[in-house]
Amino acid sequence: MSDELKPDELLDKIDHTPSGGDWMDSTVQIRPGMYCYAAKPESVQTLGLPNARAWNPVEDDWKLPENWQEIIHNGIKERLERFRTFKIFMDICVRCGACADKCHFFLGTGDPKNMPVLRAELLRSVYRNDFTAAARLLKFLPGGDRLAGGRPMTLDVLKEWWYYFFQCTECRRCSVFCPYGIDTAEITIMGRELLNLLGLNIDWIATPVSNCYQTGNHLGIQPHAFKDMLEFFTEDIEEITGVNVEPQFNKKGADILFITPSGDVFADPGTYTCQGYLILFKYLKDKYGLDVTWSTYASEGGNFGFFTSHETMKRLNAKMYAEARRLGVKWILGGECGHMWRVIHQYMDTMNGPADFLEEPVNPITGTKFENAKSTKMVHITEFTADLIKHGKLELDKSRNANRIMTFHDSCNPSRGMGLLEEPRYVIKNVCDNFFEMPENTIREQTFCCGSGAGLNAGENIELRMAGGLPRANAVKYVHEKFGVNTLGTICAIDRAALSTLMEYWVPEVEVYGIHELVGNALILPGEHEREMDLRMEPLPGKEDEDE
Template structure:
């Protein structure tokens, strides 16, 4: 981190006006700070990925199979038949440029190939050359390629794909503005699937995927270690509240299986959110007898497989239903997460359903039927908690969060792939007295990515991440300066892992929080002691003054 680029240097680099010239003839420069290390061969092997070997992106030779062009060609062909999105999106872009300045990476780097349209054109140029009639004819005429904007698949093109498809967080912001709904996430997904056919994954994705497959979660936390972490949380909560909130694991016959991203077990401030879940479940158990179990086998809500290929995604996701079936729960509750919910909401039922062994989810405490989840049978904890609050089932002391001046970062996937906009705000307004929205073009469906999603939350690509976080951070800075905001709320584990670094870099006065941390602070547990500290062991508002008196 010491030799990392300074904010001022990064800002100096930004120029949104591309130089004149032809992007196709500007060869890719793979630059340290902007890319992630290549995948560990052992991790690729675990997931039966092809072309397993050690390689370095900076090397000339990427150790590709001899027929790599044929592999990619056939891979594109197969995907054109399997995904209408891919085929339509290859064909209909008019290059109107509406998406050009919507990407956080373009805004933060000024690199024209981070304009969503150009990211797609990297692939489209090859598609035009190899898969369209006109392209095939024109490529045989001198100068024809140039007229049609097509080019053959060379090693330089492949390297360019690798560099830029791992500079897209699949956040879908560009898709909101596209008059045809062209979704760059879909194109990046295809691009990464193709790259994986040649063993060209990055380690920050491949190793979590292998871990998740073997140990149940991305971080590779083994069952006993997970229990150890939970003990720490339980002790901390007991110190703050005086109540033992220990969770139960792998319990057969529980009402609900709870699955959250493993980031919440592992690092601050996600851990506080995790403690919030424990407090909530303890409360519901004591007051209403709700029996929630966690699982060590399905101890991962997130799905880095979805940043690899649909097959890898399906393999990891399958565990949720398998575990729910084995434990015989009624339905599944999911934690605060972003891409996890892209997979659960848009893919899980299709990939691994039907979940006919589960019941249509009903909140046993309020009687609310979660109609919107009646087939997939998995409910987002934000929906669940909002429903509890609406029915007055939670006793909350929101003044305990009075030290928090909150703004809310809509995470990409809950906002642009689910449409979950009001539920978190409802919760916030019930647990927090000081809530300030960021400017309208930076929230809700127009929200900006944290800059580290889709498996790009590594250490070695810090310049890319900080550049990508700039649009989000600038909006936070605005409300920080205007309203004194000191906390950024988010309902995504990647946000909780990535945004603290981004805030430290751009707006050091602002911390990051999950919403269930705020609930954990506000919720009045039966039999709790007089609380003087919040879950971060910071004094509650008013406590210091009382001590002085």
């Protein structure tokens, strides 16, 4: 396959050289295993984004437009006016170094330019050169631009931007420790927007964006195939439980529209989480008459547009409200996903609202008003399930998860861009008896990223991902050794895919589970036969012998 390293590429690997000296002087070495392939022109064209062409990052010629420096300059200027965050973060960093060792990519790769402060300085140095009074004054002195900490926008600088802005997962951990709240995610977002003005995206982002725009989801699953896939789950679940959980699609007048990342519909082990949702909705329908619909049009919760530009994010996100309006549902329920929830929580209402055609979300079964979602009108599924459990509305058999010794990975976006910390823990503790936290400095707002977020979970950059995920894996390894943890719970589709690979490399004894997979295992459906298997079709605890 195309994403495998060729032998000569492996030999090309460059050793670490002690840098010393000035970081502005060293030129970037684009290393195999650390970068993602360039966007294909077709994918860039779908949305009419600029400078679609075939190009290769390791070649000298990046096929840039003639006036690329001018485009970048104007792009920075425009964004300084549009985003106070950008302007302030360009101006006020004092380079205190508090963030330096907070980045998982720095801790894992050891590359000093992965220190958050330097990642930002890559852009800041150009900003200082082009936009500040100090640089204008000092330019008259020999070497004055360096004194002002500026450098002109050259091709080397551009390549450095590209290399390092696609080595940031926008996880915001550094921002927690910054005395001024400088958020490297915000700077990476701006950096990537600027790069996209020149058509410098990576394929792992550009192609899902293109798919999502045309077919409604990142994988490009067409409507009939989407339905087929959920029907396969239905068959599996019927085999396991004896109950037909058949979902509804594009149903007008349903109570709730449910949207989850398409990864859950397609990729293991997210598929088991998806089966958990199906079981939950069937249960609620039979017991309480709750009418939930899926949509094939808005069949993607995730938003890789967020990793491209604010505008692209808005264009992809528009489908959620459009579909909710068309179907006439009361409110929207969102599945387990990380960046999807940052977009919904902090951007959606502002970009595509107001959602005045929806009702303020109320759980019809418990009567709970979701006050915190009364404007956006979208509720996180763990908020929803936690509320159901709290009111005793779910019949749960914890023993079916008795073989799972759990820990929980807080996904970056729900923890630092939302604050969803207790809800998933509450659900876990109610469906499983064995739960152990990882060390304090690796969870909640200090959680370490999986190393594959923000569109970086490709195959060709696997070394970057494994190195970036090291701090997370290291903490999992600790609880595995100390408490015998064998299950890593998570509420993010990228995590489910990426952490599985990460665990395979660092702690192979640990499996990755979505929270609603555990719910699906524990929930006792009306009319089900005695279950022998869990959703992965493995024997349930206590049923192992019968299986043989």
